[in-house]
Structure formats: structure tokens, C-alpha cells
Amino acid sequence: MKKFKHLGYEERVTLSFLQAEGWSTRDIGKKLNRHHSCIAYELKKKVKGLYIAKKAHHKSYWRRYLSKKQCMKVVLDSDLFRFIPEKLKEGWSPERISGYLKLQGKSVSTKAIYKFVYSRCLERYLFWRKHHRKSGCKKKRYGKARDGRKYIENRPETLCSGHWEGDFIVSSHNTFSLLVLVDRYSRDTIIRRIPNRKHVIVTRAFFDSLRNMPVKTITLDNDISFNCWKKLEKMLRCSVYFCHPYHSWEKGLVENANRWIRCFVPKRKDLREVTDLELRSIEGFLNEIPRQCLGFRTAKEVLLETTSV
Numbered sequence: 642m643k644k645f646k647h648l649g650y651e652e653r654v655t656l657s658f659l660q661a662e663g664w665s666t667r668d669i670g671k672k673l674n675r676h677h678s679c680i681a682y683e684l685k686k687k688v689k690g691l692y693i694a695k696k697a698h699h700k701s702y703w704r705r706y707l708s709k710k711q712c713m714k715v716v717l718d719s720d721l722f723r724f725i726p727e728k729l730k731e732g733w734s735p736e737r738i739s740g741y742l743k744l745q746g747k748s749v750s751t752k753a754i755y756k757f758v759y760s761r762c763l764e765r766y767l768f769w770r771k772h773h774r775k776s777g778c779k780k781k782r783y784g785k786a787r788d789g790r791k792y793i794e795n796r797p798e799t800l801c802s803g804h805w806e807g808d809f810i811v812s813s814h815n816t817f818s819l820l821v822l823v824d825r826y827s828r829d830t831i832i833r834r835i836p837n838r839k840h841v842i843v844t845r846a847f848f849d850s851l852r853n854m855p856v857k858t859i860t861l862d863n864d865i866s867f868n869c870w871k872k873l874e875k876m877l878r879c880s881v882y883f884c885h886p887y888h889s890w891e892k893g894l895v896e897n898a899n900r901w902i903r904c905f906v907p908k909r910k911d912l913r914e915v916t917d918l919e920l921r922s923i924e925g926f927l928n929e930i931p932r933q934c935l936g937f938r939t940a941k942e943v944l945l946e947t948t949s950v
Contacts, residue, residue, distance in 0.1 A: 729766035740937030803855035806895035812912035838866035
């Protein structure tokens with residue numbers, strides 16, 4: 642494998658002379674046996690419009706020095722040394738930790754956290770390393786629209802809370818299921834256990850879950866249990882939209898939430914044995930973890946902001 646090597650001081654001096662003589666970046670690259678993009682990037686290190694080898698070399702040295710210092714930041718700070726492993730064990734990613742600390746006024750790069758993780762053998766706490774799943778081939782076929790349902794391309798843009806995606810997590814042991822609802826704007830997640838997926842039970846679960854929440858749209862897949870969608874529209878006074886057949890990934894937000902929930906409630910577990918306390922705990926985890934898409938705020942914080950306006 643080809644390894645990258647930083648430009649040395651002698652190369653920078655040569656580059657400076659050649660550039661002053663009017664050589665192009667490609668010709669300089671051939672002369673120094675370097676790629677022309679490397680030369681072009683190096684020439685951006687100008688001072689008052691001029692490339693000076695000595696100053697460019699000092700800039701490069703100082704940047705690498707600060708980078709190494711940044712990667713030692715966790716080890717040198719006792720608060721970070723305790724905080725980061727604690728959050729890793731709770732399922733936070735290095736990106737989440739870095740973003741959350743930045744909001745708290747303490748800047749630590751994602752790279753520094755990863756370096757700390759690998760230096761202390763904490764890789765086992767990297768969440769998706771433990772719960773990795775390869776995605777399969779996606780079928781590209783559409784079914785015909787039936788019973789007047791509206792497909793996802795007609796769904797309005799999300800500018801506020803009230804636009805929900807819904808899905809089921811089913812059990813292989815019995816008829817018990819989990820109804821999962823995620824707000825597309827705030828990422829607020831609701832989980833409700835139902836004894837079966839009969840239309841009466843499903844509509845009641847939707848109503849009980851969303852009666853105190855703003856509801857403008859609901860996006861579902863083509864599960865037969867959602868054939869009661871017209872009743873849902875009347876009951877919740879909203880519009881219901883559907884993914885195309887065999888395109889459940891079109892409601893990727895709730896699919897991702899299901900993946901997180903499955904980390905706590907694996908497929909082999911009987912959903913009838915999952916307690917309400919466990920479900921509230923999973924809800925709390927999903928709603929109180931910082932999210933990069935929310936500027937490293939939590940779903941709970943965003944929901945409070947939108948409801949207080």
C-alpha cells in the first residue's frame with residue numbers, strides 16, 4: 642500500500658523557486674515526484690499572497706503539533722477521562738460525544754476521542770461495531786396504487802413537528818408487536834406495545850399515542866395492518882402517506898429507530914415479556930441522546946422548543 646509522506650523543507654524551498662520562475666503545478670509535481678494536487682494544496686499556504694518556504698514549513702509543523710496535542714486532550718483532562726468512557730458505555734458515538742461537549746463549551750475533536758478509544762481498548766463500546774448489519778439488495782419495483790392511498794412523493798416538506806413515520810416491530814413467538822412512531826422534525830420517538838395488529842387495536846394505539854401531540858401527516862408502509870388508514874385520517878385529522886411497495890426504506894427514520902430498539906429488544910426475545918418500564922427506558926434513551934442532525938441537541942430539547950413557541 643502506498644504511504645503518504647509530508648513535504649520536507651528542501652522540497653518546499655525547491656517548490657518556492659520553481660513557482661517563482663513560473664512553473665505550473667503539474668511540472669513542479671513531476672520535478673519533485675509528487676502529485677500535482679499535492680503541489681496545488683501546498684501553494685495555498687501563502688502569506689500576504691506569497692508562498693514562502695520557511696513560513697509554509699513552520700505552518701505545517703505547527704498544525705501537526707496541535708493535532709497530536711489534541712489527540713492527547715482526553716488523557717490530560719481528568720473530567721474527559723471519566724466522561725467519555727461513561728458515555729461510550731451508554732451507546733454514544735464519538736461524534737455525538739464531541740458534538741455534545743462542543744455545546745457545553747468544551748472542544749474535543751472526534752479524532753481525539755477515537756484515538757483515546759483505541760489506545761484504551763474501548764472499541765467494544767462503539768455501538769454499531771457491536772450491532773453491525775449488512776444491508777441487502779433493494780428491490781426496485783412498484784405496485785399499483787390501491788384504495789386511493791397517497792404515496793410518499795406527495796408528502797409535504799417537513800418544516801415543523803407533527804410529521805410522523807410509523808412501523809411495527811413484530812415477535813416470532815406470538816401476536817404481540819411494538820408500534821414505533823418517530824416525529825420527522827424533532828426525532829421524538831414513541832413506543833407502544835399492542836397484543837395484536839387488528840385494525841381496532843392499531844387505530845386505538847395510534848390515537849392513544851398521538852392524541853396529545855401535533856399530527857399533520859403519518860407515513861406508513863403497505864402492511865395489511867395499516868389498511869385502516871382512512872379511519873386514522875378521520876380520527877387524527879391528518880393525511881396518511883405510504884411508501885411504495887417493497888420500498889420500506891423510504892421511511893428510513895423509523896427504520897433506523899427500529900434498528901436501535903432491536904439492540905435492546907433482540908429478535909429472539911418474546912415481546913410479551915418486555916415490561917412497560919423497559920419500553921419507557923428505551924424511549925428515554927432515544928429521546929435524550931444528542932443527535933448530529935439536530936445540531937447535537939436531543940429530541941426532547943427540540944420538542945420542548947417547538948411546543949413552547
